[in-house]
Amino acid sequence: MIRVAVDAMGGDFAPQEVIKGVLLANKEYPIDIILVGDERIIKQELEKQAKTSSIERIFIVHAEEEIKMDDIPSIAARRKRNSSMHVGMKLVRNGEANAFFSAGNTGAMMAVSKLILRTIEGVDRPAIGAVFPNIKSSTIILDVGANVDCKPIHFLQFAIMGKAYARYILKLENPRIGLLSIGEEDVKGNELTKSVFTLLKNSNNFNFIGNVEAKEIFKGVADVIVCDGFTGNIALKSSEAAAGYIGTLLKEELKRTFISKIGALLAKGAFDRVKKRTDYTEYGGAPLLGVDGIVIIGHGSSNANAVKNGIRVSYELALNKVNTHIAEDILNSLENHKQNISLWESIKDKVKNMASQIQK
Amino acid sequence: MIRVAVDAMGGDFAPQEVIKGVLLANKEYPIDIILVGDERIIKQELEKQAKTSSIERIFIVHAEEEIKMDDIPSIAARRKRNSSMHVGMKLVRNGEANAFFSAGNTGAMMAVSKLILRTIEGVDRPAIGAVFPNIKSSTIILDVGANVDCKPIHFLQFAIMGKAYARYILKLENPRIGLLSIGEEDVKGNELTKSVFTLLKNSNNFNFIGNVEAKEIFKGVADVIVCDGFTGNIALKSSEAAAGYIGTLLKEELKRTFISKIGALLAKGAFDRVKKRTDYTEYGGAPLLGVDGIVIIGHGSSNANAVKNGIRVSYELALNKVNTHIAEDILNSLENHKQNISLWESIKDKVKNMASQIQK
Known part of the structure; x- marks a missing residue:
């Protein structure tokens, strides 16, 4: 048991x-x-x-x-x-x-x-994964706060860990991995995410679908979204804050007239269902993966x-056995992983040069 | 005219x-x-x-x-x-x-x-300011996308520009300037925001109230919130996405039963008022300050x-005449500004050392 x-x-x-x-x-x-x-x-x-x-x-x-x-x-x-x-x-x-x-x-x-x-062998930094609800099902975003400053290689590990979660908990055969950024196009992002993009795109450990904008988070366009812990925390807390704000305004406005008070009473079931679908207590907790x-x-x-x-x-x-799967995936990918590190070492100056040349 | x-x-x-x-x-x-x-x-x-x-x-x-x-x-x-x-x-x-x-x-x-x-003399980087509604009034957050990679000194300029906006448009005598971060405590944040914190705290050009967490954005705890353009964009788009998601769920759930449909009809006025209070079309546009x-x-x-x-x-x-005020504030603070730059140059290695030593 x-x-x-x-x-x-x-x-x-x-x-x-x-x-x-x-x-x-x-x-x-x-x-x-x-x-x-x-x-x-x-x-x-x-x-x-x-x-x-x-x-x-x-x-x-x-x-x-x-x-x-x-x-x-x-x-x-x-x-x-x-x-x-x-x-x-x-x-x-x-x-x-x-x-x-x-x-x-x-x-x-x-x-x-x-x-x-x-940590699991091959994992440099554990990451906190937060499960975001979306229109279709849910998306795991990591890291949301364990590592405020990350290097590109950490994102690669986050992707592998998120993939294991998506496969064995969300039960998805081939999870779509996205990178949180500020534009969908490949060249959009800051210096860090542009480097990460190149690294993830060149990795064959997962199904990388490219940049995902924050506005797409709740649309179910990706099953796993990777980001540094600072950015992920901002996305998580901004979303919670906005949802809370809408709730506060709704309460305020529904109380304003007699008619809308009656309306609110009749719609209570619907409000309760929305609350349940967005209530963090239903998600229970965030796995510390890695x-x-x-x-x-x-x-x-x-x-x-x-x-x-x-x-x-x-x-x-x-x-x-999510951790066993993470360990296996990390080990299986260790060869790729080493290749990726050397790939990264060999291209990083070029990427950084390109990044600084691209007009933003 | x-x-x-x-x-x-x-x-x-x-x-x-x-x-x-x-x-x-x-x-x-x-x-x-x-x-x-x-x-x-x-x-x-x-x-x-x-x-x-x-x-x-x-x-x-x-x-x-x-x-x-x-x-x-x-x-x-x-x-x-x-x-x-x-x-x-x-x-x-x-x-x-x-x-x-x-x-x-x-x-x-x-x-x-x-x-x-x-740019206005003394401003290195223009910033896009987004006006966020909050329970009490509104908060301007900048930058939300013009500068994806920022140095600490840019945040200082954002603060001065945001202050001018808050004074002359939001009509606040002594606007509270906050730094978007992932914890309220002074030592919380990533390497960049920790450096910025020290710089803003040592500046006497505005009323700096310290770190502001994303979860506080809609509570009106600050009148101006500064951040780099990448982070600001994530906060803005995550908030919009969460609000949109709540709206979609509400529509879906209100349609589910006959009773809740009637409730929705009666509460329509309240829904419309919430929509108006959060509708970006009411805010009309984001100033490109600087x-x-x-x-x-x-x-x-x-x-x-x-x-x-x-x-x-x-x-x-x-x-x-917001731009005239920005120009004046920047000029008036140019002396401080220069002092701040030299202050920053003199302390930056120390700050970075401290930052890397602090256990996160």
Whole structure:
């Protein structure tokens, strides 16, 4: 049976919402769940919510310490060696759990995972993947924040990792990989993306479809979109902000007249369905791809539903052995990969020259 | 009287929608409008729409050539010297018009304006400013696409230009200037924004409030947000895409049941008001700040309403002498500016060192 370790102490609403989510997941999914954190607090909360702390397929592993949301990631990773994050990741490293989910400090999740799990061979930088809904199905965008400054070769690794996710989780035979840029034409972009474009186009590890503009994100034109973590984070947060803004305006305007209030009541079902289709709590969490172990990062403000879905995502990644596939794909492509690196080394000056010559 | 030159040949729906917009603007604003383009076609269209081609306060200036939407900007700028864009900009340069509006090829607008109008003294790079609506009022974000690769000093100029826009168009005494980044804390960002942060913080030309996250864009936490053109474009297009996606989902879900269809009918007024509050055609166009002349770039797909509002924005910028204020602010700050450049030169290695040492 798949075993998912869950950080009982992680997130703005831990441990209450985490444990509520775990109880929901316990009913829905055929998995073992290991709650990691302060045993006394966990038992207390289980007693409160479920009237008993001994529940079938729910286990507790004690952790002395806890990383707070405002801890400095690098310091917490080094000093709080007995935190629930450290203990959870060790369970994964030692094969006692197949995946680890936490809604805690994102920076600490990255730092602790690098420390304890390290990266898959051939991966230089783990990346956070965010699943964006679109008209047809969904698109995984990576990186959305783990690496703010990237080199072209990192994008190539992101593409391979995104491809594995799209194949084994989104169940697509030949996922379309796009590069986030500011124009569709091959020559559009900044110096970095122009170099990346050349590299990805010359790689035969995946189905590269070229540049994808931000305005195309929700149209389903690509299954995987790669970008540096700064750009991806801006795209993710701008989208969430715009959606939130539209929601606020709608509420405001629907309240303005009696007629529109009635309209809003009648249309409530439709509004709820839109909300569900765009609700991040339905997506549950963002996989940290490229570390040697399945790690899912939940939103800091995860409620029980988000935790439940985060556990579901952890379960799906473990069940479909996504990390094994990433490792295989990276290894299979290592020959290409080496060729690509030498290709890149041999053409980079030429590309940079071209880029600086092209009138923008 | 303020005279606004309008590119009759620019945009996906030129000349029909342009001339329709000009006729609307002619009724609403106390300005002269100079239609620039093929005289025969313009007269024909005026005859068709207004039954006469001699309308009070509307003038025609003939231009032999026309820059197409898919022309390569740098080539069109150099070769089509008699295009409506070239002629319109020359009217501005020679003082025969106070501003120029075009919904044509954005890249060509930038290239032609640099060629004919050049930049305001002290400005290295013109920037496209996009006005984002927010809960309280609006925020100008620049650059959103003119400069895909920027140096820290360009951000400083963007801040000064944005400040002039916010003071004289948004009518704010002491505009809050923010830097678009991926975390609110001072140390968050990529290598570029960390350097920019230090530079802006050490400048005394404006009220710098620090980093602004993309999720805050629509909350009105800043009046001016500066970023490089690549990042700004991603933020702008992601926001538009998300808003469009929510709209599509809403339409889809509201059609799903009979009850929600009735609800949608009753709530139509509210939907229309939300649409109006987020409709880019209401904003009319994006100022190209920093060129020595007022230039407004309209959306390629501008309809008559967008053209009318683009003319209004041109009129407001001319009336409030925004470019004169930018020139003054840049000059006034030139001393600071020089100090800033030397400050930057003196600290940049230190900053870069610090940046690379900070654990991300």
